[in-house]
Amino acid sequence: MDQVLSATSFIVIYGLSYGVVLFTISVGLVVTMGLMRVVNLAHGAFAAIGGYIAVKLMSEMNVSFPLSVAIAVLIAAAISVVIERLFYVHLYKASELDQVLMTVGLLFLAVASLNLFFGPNALSIKLPEFLAEGVHLFGRSVQSYRLFVIACGAALMLILWFILDLTSFGAKLRAAVDNRGMAEATGINVAQLFSLAFALGSGLAAFGGAVGFAILPLEPMYPFKYLTLVLIVVTLSGFGNIKASAAASVLVGLIETAGRYLFPAFGAFIVYFIVIGILMWRDRRLFLGWVGR
Amino acid sequence: MTAPVASNLLSWHKIRPAESLFWVLAVAAFFAFPNDLPLGTQVLTMALFVVALDLALGFAGILSLGHALFFGTGAYLAAFISLGGWHEPISGALLAGCAAGLLALALGPLVVFYNGLPQIMVTLLVMLIGYEAANKATWLTGGDDGLGGIELDPLLGIFRWSVYGQTAYLYALVWLFVIFALARRLIASPFGVALQGFRENRNRMLLIGAPVKWHLIRVYAVSGFIAGIAGAVSAQTAKFVSLNSLSLNLSVDVLVMLVLGGVGRLYGALLGATVYTLVHHFAAEWNPYHWMFVIGGLLVFVVRFARGGILGVLEAVYSRVLAQFRARAG
Numbered sequence: 001m002d003q004v005l006s007a008t009s010f011i012v013i014y015g016l017s018y019g020v021v022l023f024t025i026s027v028g029l030v031v032t033m034g035l036m037r038v039v040n041l042a043h044g045a046f047a048a049i050g051g052y053i054a055v056k057l058m059s060e061m062n063v064s065f066p067l068s069v070a071i072a073v074l075i076a077a078a079i080s081v082v083i084e085r086l087f088y089v090h091l092y093k094a095s096e097l098d099q100v101l102m103t104v105g106l107l108f109l110a111v112a113s114l115n116l117f118f119g120p121n122a123l124s125i126k127l128p129e130f131l132a133e134g135v136h137l138f139g140r141s142v143q144s145y146r147l148f149v150i151a152c153g154a155a156l157m158l159i160l161w162f163i164l165d166l167t168s169f170g171a172k173l174r175a176a177v178d179n180r181g182m183a184e185a186t187g188i189n190v191a192q193l194f195s196l197a198f199a200l201g202s203g204l205a206a207f208g209g210a211v212g213f214a215i216l217p218l219e220p221m222y223p224f225k226y227l228t229l230v231l232i233v234v235t236l237s238g239f240g241n242i243k244a245s246a247a248a249s250v251l252v253g254l255i256e257t258a259g260r261y262l263f264p265a266f267g268a269f270i271v272y273f274i275v276i277g278i279l280m281w282r283d284r285r286l287f288l289g290w291v292g293r
Numbered sequence: 294m295t296a297p298v299a300s301n302l303l304s305w306h307k308i309r310p311a312e313s314l315f316w317v318l319a320v321a322a323f324f325a326f327p328n329d330l331p332l333g334t335q336v337l338t339m340a341l342f343v344v345a346l347d348l349a350l351g352f353a354g355i356l357s358l359g360h361a362l363f364f365g366t367g368a369y370l371a372a373f374i375s376l377g378g379w380h381e382p383i384s385g386a387l388l389a390g391c392a393a394g395l396l397a398l399a400l401g402p403l404v405v406f407y408n409g410l411p412q413i414m415v416t417l418l419v420m421l422i423g424y425e426a427a428n429k430a431t432w433l434t435g436g437d438d439g440l441g442g443i444e445l446d447p448l449l450g451i452f453r454w455s456v457y458g459q460t461a462y463l464y465a466l467v468w469l470f471v472i473f474a475l476a477r478r479l480i481a482s483p484f485g486v487a488l489q490g491f492r493e494n495r496n497r498m499l500l501i502g503a504p505v506k507w508h509l510i511r512v513y514a515v516s517g518f519i520a521g522i523a524g525a526v527s528a529q530t531a532k533f534v535s536l537n538s539l540s541l542n543l544s545v546d547v548l549v550m551l552v553l554g555g556v557g558r559l560y561g562a563l564l565g566a567t568v569y570t571l572v573h574h575f576a577a578e579w580n581p582y583h584w585m586f587v588i589g590g591l592l593v594f595v596v597r598f599a600r601g602g603i604l605g606v607l608e609a610v611y612s613r614v615l616a617q618f619r620a621r622a623g
Contacts, residue, residue, distance in 0.1 A: 039410050090597060096356060096409045098596050101552055104545060105592025108585040115582035220582060228421060228541075235414045269429075272422045279411065280403070 009142075011258045017146040019253025020153025021215050023246050024208030025226070026233040027160070028201020030245040033234060034177040035194050038091050041103040043205060044223035044230055045110035050076040050206020051218045052118050055125050065128045069210040076206030077199045084198045107223055115220040122219040145214060152211050156204075157246055164242060173197060229256075232275050315563050319466055323459075330458035331531075332574055337465035338527040340566035343550045344469075344476055344559065345519035350548075351557030352480060353512045354492035355404065358413045358544055359420030363393040363517040365539030367524030369427065372440045372534045380446040382464070382529050390522035397517020401510035417541070424539045439535035443528060461530035468526050469563075472519055477559060479515065488512055492557075549588055552595055555602030564603055 029043040050072040057068035087106060091099050131145040164170035176183040176190045184190050209216070216226055232252055237245035252271060259270035322333055342364055349355040370389035379385055404415055427434045434440055447453045454460050479485050490498045491505055499505055528534045537543055546569070554565020576584055599606050 033410070039413070087593070094596075096413075097350070097354075097556070100356065100358070100413065101548070101592050102596040104548075105589045105596065108589030108592065110589075112582050112585035112589060115580075115585075120580075120582060224541075228417065231410075231414055231417070235411060269422065269425050272418045272425070276403075276415065276418055279415065283406070 007261070011254065011261055013142055013146050013150070014261075015254035015257035016250060017149040017153075017212075017253075018215055018257055019250035020150055020156075021208050021212030022229060022233055022253055023153060023249035024156060024211070025205045026230040026249060027242060027245050028198075028204045029230060029234050030237050030242060031173070031177075031197050032194070032201050034241070035173070035180075035190070035197055036092050038088065039096055039099045039103065040088070041100060041227060041231075042106040042110055042223065043201075044226050045107060045114075046076050046080055046202040046205040047209030047212075047216075047226075048110070048114055048218065048220075048222040049079060049209070050203075051209030051213045051216075051222070052114065052123070053206075054210035055123055055213055055218060056118070058128070059125060065131070069207065072210045073203045073206045077203035080202030081195065081199050084195060088198070107227070110223055111220050114222070118218075118220070120220060122217050123213075125213060125218075127214060149211055149215065156207070160242060169193075169196075232271070236275065236278060312560065315560065316470065323462055323466075327457060327459075330462040332570075334458055334462045334465045334530045335527075336567050336570045337462070337469050338523050338530065339547070339550065339570050340563045341465075341469050341472060341523035341526065342520055342547050343554070343562035343566045344473060345516045345523060346547050346551050347557065347559060347562040348476055348479070348519065349513055349516035351551065351559075351561075352485065352492065353488040353509055355509060355513060355516075356409070356412045357404070357416040357516075358541075358548070359416035359418075360516075360520055360547060361539055361541070361543040362416075362420040362423045363397055363520035364524035364527075364543065364547075365423060365427065365534075366393040366396055367521030368528040368534045368538040369434060369440070369524075370521070371525035371528040372443050373433075375443045375445060375529070376440075380444055382445045383449075385445075386468070386522055386525040386529060389525035389528075390518050393521020393524065394514050394518030397520075398510065398514035400517075401513045402506075404513060405506050405509040417544075420539070420541070420544060424536070424541075427536060427539050434534075434536075437536060439533055441533050443532045443534075445529060458530070465526050465530055468522060472522060473559070473563075476519065480559065484508065484511075489557075549592060553591060553602050555604030558601075558604050561602050561604040568603065 025044065025047045028046075029040055032038060032040060032043075050069075053075055054065075054068045054072035057063040057071060058065060063071070083106070087102065091102055094102070127143075127145050131143070131148055133144050134141040135144045135147060164173065172183065172188045172193055175186075176188060176193055180190055209218070209222075216222070219225075229252065233245055233248045236248035236252070252275075255271050255274055263270065319333075319337070323330070326333065342360075345363070346357065346360050349357055349360070367386075367389040370392050371385055374385040374388060400419055403419075404412060407415055428436060430436075445454055480488075487498065487503050487508055490503065491509065495505060524538060527538070550565040550569040551562055552565070553569055554563065555561025572587070573584065576587065595602055601608070
């Protein structure tokens with residue numbers, strides 16, 4: 001019984017913290033894709049930039065953890081605005097193939113630049129002291145860092161919920177996701193809204209990369225390595241649906257952790273199969289329709 | 294989409310003299326660079342793979358980010374067939390290609406059902422499952438170490454597999470030529486024209502009453518078959534299969550080759566594979582990360598400024614020169 005409890009608490013805590021990091025990284029992509037229908041495969045690069053900047057600030061300039069995360073988020077958001085103006089503006093009316101190609105190109109450029117600035121090796125980082133302690137929970141010692149990440153994620157979800165459901169910016173955003181033409185007709189400046197949302201999404205990704213640096217280790221291939229997971233979350237949540245993306249991220253985090261803990265031999269299989277299953281189940285009516293044809 | 298103009302749609306049944314250029318050069322390279330034939334063989338097998346992707350993506354508009362699944366399936370199967378005791382190369386490659394084609398046929402309904410991002414995701418996920426399977430089944434595939442020890446009988450019972458790779462080069466060249474001719478014929482057929490119709494306007498084709506999904510499944514299967522042949526030929530000529538043949542890296546590489554050469558033009562596939570593989574080879578002593586600057590920059594450049602890839606740019610330059618020439622003459 002104790003073992004079951006201990007295993008469950010491990011899976012829940014590690015899965016939740018993993019899912020929360022996934023959520024912060026992918027939620028920006030969910031919003032921007034919902035708004036502009038741009039398949040942005042380079043989104044993970046902003047998480048990597050945020051993570052690298054925060055870690056470098058902490059380890060080499062002795063900046064405190066919260067301050068370095070804040071600086072990293074601001075820098076990443078600023079970079080994203082420049083890149084959006086330079087590259088993404090040309091993609092809004094392009095075909096999906098062109099979007100994939102251009103963003104894969106940006107992904108390669110990001111990986112090469114990360115290597116150029118920060119070196120090819122994965123960063124080994126010490127957690128700040130207040131996060132490194134062990135906390136006893138359900139008969140098992142858990143790093144307080146994990147709990148901290150979960151708390152950050154919960155706070156973030158609350159803030160996002162507040163922004164989206166209770167502010168006029170959120171209302172405009174939801175309107176533009178649902179029906180862009182109609183939103184424009186009522187006088188909402190969708191292009192400006194998008195630039196804002198893009199910066200916000202990149203900032204969030206940077207936050208995820210910075211806070212989650214010990215869960216998703218930083219290396220130049222980072223944007224490539226976690227691309228699949230981010231895309232899975234985006235695919236499961238549908239266009240622009242933030243609540244669904246929170247659910248999807250946590251689900252993926254829990255399944256991944258449970259799979260690796262309980263069936264290490266199967267590894268990443270389980271998530272892939274479940275995602276394909278969910279996709280088919282969600283669209284089952286369409287499938288049935290076409291089997292009959 | 295970098296589509297050829299509509300009037301080109303029906304022009305595929307005419308064979309233009311310029312088309313012989315690639316093949317003449319390929320044969321000339323055999324005599325001119327006797328020491329670099331393994332590299333040449335690699336170019337030819339990659340070209341075969343890019344042709345497969347061009348059929349699915351360039352002509353039918355199926356967004357596949359997981360085409361290495363079929364290449365890898367063909368490569369591993371060709372290795373298994375040889376290790377299992379069947380050393381005849383041509384039938385081995387055909388068998389491996391057919392298996393990859395059947396796999397594509399089975400996956401077709403799932404892939405063709407989706408559009409856009411979900412389609413990319415489905416092809417990607419299925420490939421990742423295949424990669425994980427090959428990675429975990431070390432007893433069968435050798436895992437990270439790869440699979441060696443492939444032995445083949447002399448080609449047609451006459452030509453031995455020489456150390457310098459003459460046989461391998463010509464073997465790959467003949468495969469590429471035969472498959473390319475078949476693919477070209479397929480594009481010129483009513484089936485091929487229908488595919489390009491789907492790419493241009495799916496709803497309109499549906500209204501005409503064309504069996505869109507069934508056609509797309511069939512072209513996906515053909516594309517899988519060709520990719521499987523490419524994988525098999527690559528395994529047979531290199532005498533080695535690695536996990537890379539089933540990876541996301543290879544899937545992205547082949548996409549870059551296609552885009553670089555020109556999407557939906559068939560000859561763009563040959564050109565892109567050649568340029569990319571050669572440049573990559575000569576940049577091999579570079580840091581692999583610096584190589585990513587080159588690929589990334591090229592991709593962004595092609596999408597922004599050179600739609601249609603190298604071949605598209607050449608065509609544009611050619612028609613402009615021709616127009617000026619005519620204006621002066623007239």
